[in-house]
Amino acid sequence: xxxxxSFHTQxxxxxxxxxxxxxxxxxxxxxxLPAPFEKDRDSVLEFCKTIVDATSGSACAYKPNHAxxxxxxxEDELADLVEYIHNRYQDIPVIxxxxxxxxxxxxxxxxxxxxxxxxxxxxxxxxxxxxxTVEPFLAWxxxxxxxxxxxxxxxSAWLQTQPDIDPIYEQIAERxxxxxxxxxxxxxxxxxxxxxxxxxxxxxxxxxxxxxxGIQGAKAEDVLETGCADDGREVLINVSRGIIHQDESAExxxxxxxxxxxxxxxxxIDAE
Amino acid sequence: xxxxxSFHTQxxxxxxxxxxxxxxxxxxxxxxLPAPFEKDRDSVLEFCKTIVDATSGSACAYKPNHAxxxxxxxEDELADLVEYIHNRYQDIPVIxxxxxxxxxxxxxxxxxxxxxxxxxxxxxxxxxxxxxTVEPFLAWxxxxxxxxxxxxxxxSAWLQTQPDIDPIYEQIAERxxxxxxxxxxxxxxxxxxxxxxxxxxxxxxxxxxxxxxGIQGAKAEDVLETGCADDGREVLINVSRGIIHQDESAExxxxxxxxxxxxxxxxxIDAE
Numbered sequence: 068x069x070x071x072x073s074f075h076t077q078x079x080x081x082x083x084x085x086x087x088x089x090x091x092x093x094x095x096x097x098x099x100l101p102a103p104f105e106k107d108r109d110s111v112l113e114f115c116k117t118i119v120d121a122t123s124g125s126a127c128a129y130k131p132n133h134a135x136x137x138x139x140x141x142e143d144e145l146a147d148l149v150e151y152i153h154n155r156y157q158d159i160p161v162i163x164x165x166x167x168x169x170x171x172x173x174x175x176x177x178x179x180x181x182x183x184x185x186x187x188x189x190x191x192x193x194x195x196x197x198x199x200t201v202e203p204f205l206a207w208x209x210x211x212x213x214x215x216x217x218x219x220x221x222x223s224a225w226l227q228t229q230p231d232i233d234p235i236y237e238q239i240a241e242r243x244x245x246x247x248x249x250x251x252x253x254x255x256x257x258x259x260x261x262x263x264x265x266x267x268x269x270x271x272x273x274x275x276x277x278x279x280x281g282i283q284g285a286k287a288e289d290v291l292e293t294g295c296a297d298d299g300r301e302v303l304i305n306v307s308r309g310i311i312h313q314d315e316s317a318e319x320x321x322x323x324x325x326x327x328x329x330x331x332x333x334x335x336i337d338a339e
Numbered sequence: 340x341x342x343x344x345s346f347h348t349q350x351x352x353x354x355x356x357x358x359x360x361x362x363x364x365x366x367x368x369x370x371x372l373p374a375p376f377e378k379d380r381d382s383v384l385e386f387c388k389t390i391v392d393a394t395s396g397s398a399c400a401y402k403p404n405h406a407x408x409x410x411x412x413x414e415d416e417l418a419d420l421v422e423y424i425h426n427r428y429q430d431i432p433v434i435x436x437x438x439x440x441x442x443x444x445x446x447x448x449x450x451x452x453x454x455x456x457x458x459x460x461x462x463x464x465x466x467x468x469x470x471x472t473v474e475p476f477l478a479w480x481x482x483x484x485x486x487x488x489x490x491x492x493x494x495s496a497w498l499q500t501q502p503d504i505d506p507i508y509e510q511i512a513e514r515x516x517x518x519x520x521x522x523x524x525x526x527x528x529x530x531x532x533x534x535x536x537x538x539x540x541x542x543x544x545x546x547x548x549x550x551x552x553g554i555q556g557a558k559a560e561d562v563l564e565t566g567c568a569d570d571g572r573e574v575l576i577n578v579s580r581g582i583i584h585q586d587e588s589a590e591x592x593x594x595x596x597x598x599x600x601x602x603x604x605x606x607x608i609d610a611e
Contacts, residue, residue: 094445134441134448140456142414166441168465169406170492173366176406184412193440195467195487197494215467220442222469225510232504239498 074188074211075249075274077160081127082300084158087331088291090276091122092164092307093131093148097139099312101319111136112144116151118311121323123156125331128303130276132164146185153186160188162276162303166215168193174203182207189213191254191276194239195226211250211274214243216266219256219279236262237269244270252276257285257304260293267294275302280330281309287333299337306330346460346483347521347546349432353399354572356430359603360563362548363394364436364579365403365420369411371584373591383408384416388423390583393595395428397603400575402548404436418457425458432460434548434575438487440465446475454479461485463526463548466511467498483522483546486515488538491528491551508534509541516542524548529557529576532565539566547574552602553581559605571609578602 072080082088095111104110119129129152136145149161163185167177181190181204189211192201204212217227217236228234236255243253255266257279267275275294279285287304294302310330313322344352354360367383376382391401401424408417421433435457439449453462453476461483464473476484489499489508500506508527515525527538529551539547547566551557559576566574582602585594 132441132445134439134445134452137414138448138451138456140414140418142409142412146412164441166439166465166468167406168440168467169404169436169438170490173404173406176404176410179410180406184410193438193465193467195440195465195498196438196490197492197497197499199492199494218442218468220469220471222471225469226467226507227469229501229504229507232501235498235501 073209080158085127086336088302088304088334089125089331090128090130090303090305091126092305094135094307101315108139111141115148121320122327125327128160130162130164130305149185162189163187164191166191166193168196171199174200178204182210213252213254213276216240216253217255217262219258219283240266240269244273257290260289263293272296277302278305280304281306304334345481352430357399358608360574360576360606361397361603362400362402362575362577363398364577366407366579373587380411383413387420393592394599397599400432402434402436402577421457434461435459436463438463438465440468443471446472450476454482485524485526485548488512488525489527489534491530491555512538512541516545529562532561535565544568549574550577552576553578576606
C-alpha cells in the first residue's frame with residue numbers, strides 16, 4: 068500500500084487533472100434508478116459504479132451521502148463503492164457526507180466510521196455540539212473534514228443566523244480559518260451569495276464544499292466568482308441530482324456523462 | 340403484527356412497569372468487553388443482548404448510540420439488537436442516538452434509516468440545519484424524536500449559548516414546546532442544572548432525554564429535582580458507561596444488574 072497523500076494534496080492533484088471544480092454527489096434513490104437497473108437495493112452499488120465510470124473525466128471529487136445508503140441498509144455497499152473509486156480512480160478523493168456530530172468520546176467512533184470503516188478521504192461534520200466534538204476528526208491528520216458553516220436549505224437561518232450578534236457562520240468560518248490547516252474546510256451553501264462572499268472574507272484560503280448548484284437553484288458562474296480563493300480554486304462545487312438522475316433513456320449513461328461535462332465546463336479552473 | 344403504541348405511550352407503560360426513569364445506553368467498546376467475550380466485533384451483539392437481559396428489570400428505555408456500531412461495521416447487528424429487544428421486552432422502547440441532521444430531502448432518508456432500517460421507537464436529531472430538516476422525522480407520527488437542545492460536553496457552549504441574545508437552547512425548547520406533541524422531546528445534558536431548570540421552564544411538559552449522569556459527573560437526585568415535569572416524570576435519565584462497563588470479574592453480569600438497580604433506585608417515580 069502506497070503512502071496516502073493528505074486530503075488537500077489529493078484535491079490539488081485532481082484539480083490539475085480535470086481542470087474542473089466539480090464534485091459529483093452519489094446519492095442514489097431507488098425510485099429514480101434507470102433501466103436496465105431494477106429499482107431495488109441490489110442494483111444500487113452497480114448503478115453508482117457506472118455513474119462513477121461515466122463521470123470520472125469531469126469529477127475532481129465524489130461525495131456519497133450516507134443517508135441514501137443507510138436508509139437501504141447498504142453500508143457494506145457504500146464501503147465497496149469507496150474502495151472501487153480508490154482502486155480505479157486513485158487521484159479522485161472521496162468525501163463522505165455524513166454530517167456527524169457527537170460528544171468527544173463518541174465522535175472518535177464516528178471518525179473511525181468515516182476513515183476506517185469507509186476509508187474515505189474526508190467527511191462532513193456538524194459543529195453544533197461544540198469544537199471539542201470536531202477535534203477527534205482532526206486526529207486523523209492526513210484526512211480532511213468539512214465543518215458545516217452555512218447550509219443551503221430554506222430553514223437554515225433559524226439557528227445559523229441570529230439577530231443582533233455576529234452570525235454563527237462567521238464564528239465557525241473564523242475558527243476554521245484560524246487552524247490554518249488545508250485539510251479542514253467548510254460547507255457553505257451556494258444559495259445565498261452575499262453570505263458566501265462574507266464567509267470567503269472570513270476564511271480567505273479555506274477549502275469550501277459548496278452544495279446548492281443545479282436542482283437547488285444556484286448558478287455555477289456566480290459561485291465561482293463569489294466563492295473562489297484568490298488563486299481561483301479552493302472550492303468544490305457539488306452537484307448530485309442534476310447529474311446522476313436523468314430522464315430514462317437508452318442513452319442514460321451518455322446523458323450522465325454529458326451533464327457532468329456540461330457542469331464541469333461551467334466550473335473550469337483558469338489556465339495559469 | 341400488533342399495532343404499535345405511540346412512543347410516548349410506550350414510555351408511559353415502561354414507567355408504570357419499572358417505576359424508574361433510567362434509560363440504559365448501549366454503547367459497546369471492544370477494549371472494554373469483559374471475559375468470557377473475546378474483544379472482537381463478533382462478540383458485540385451477544386454482549387449487548389446479555390446487557391439487555393441483565394438490566395431489563397430496571398430500564399424504562401434502551402439507547403444504543405449509532406457511532407459505536409458504525410465504527411465496527413456492525414449496522415446489521417444493531418438492527419438485530421433492536422429486534423431482540425422488541426421481541427423479548429416489548430414494553431421497553433428503543434431510542435437510536437444518531438444525532439442526524441441534513442437537508443429535508445436527505446433527512447427523509449435518515450428517518451427511514453431510524454424507523455425502518457433499525458425499527459427504533461425514537462431517534463435523536465440535530466437541529467443545526469434548521470427546523471425544516473427536523474420535520475421529515477415528524478412525518479412518522481407514532482415514533483418519537485429528541486431534538487438536541489443543550490448538550491453535556493465541555494465545548495457545547497460555543498454555539499449553543501451566545502452572549503447578548505436569548506440562548507439558542509431556549510429557542511429550541513420553545514419551538515418543541517409549541518408543537519405540543521408528546522412524541523417530540525429534547526436532549527438536555529445534566530451537567531448544568533441551572534440551564535436544565537430554564538429549559539424545563541420553557542418546555543414544562545416536554546419529555547427530556549438527559550445524559551450526563553454517572554461517568555460525566557451529574558447526580559441523579561439533582562436531575563430529578565430540576566428536570567422533572569410537575570407530574571414527576573417526563574425525563575429519561577441515560578447512563579451508559581456507568582452501567583455496561585464494569586470491572587472484569589466472574590460476576591460481571593451480576594455487577595451490571597446491581598449497578599442498573601442502584602441507578603434505577605436513585606431515579607424512582609414517586610408513588611401517586
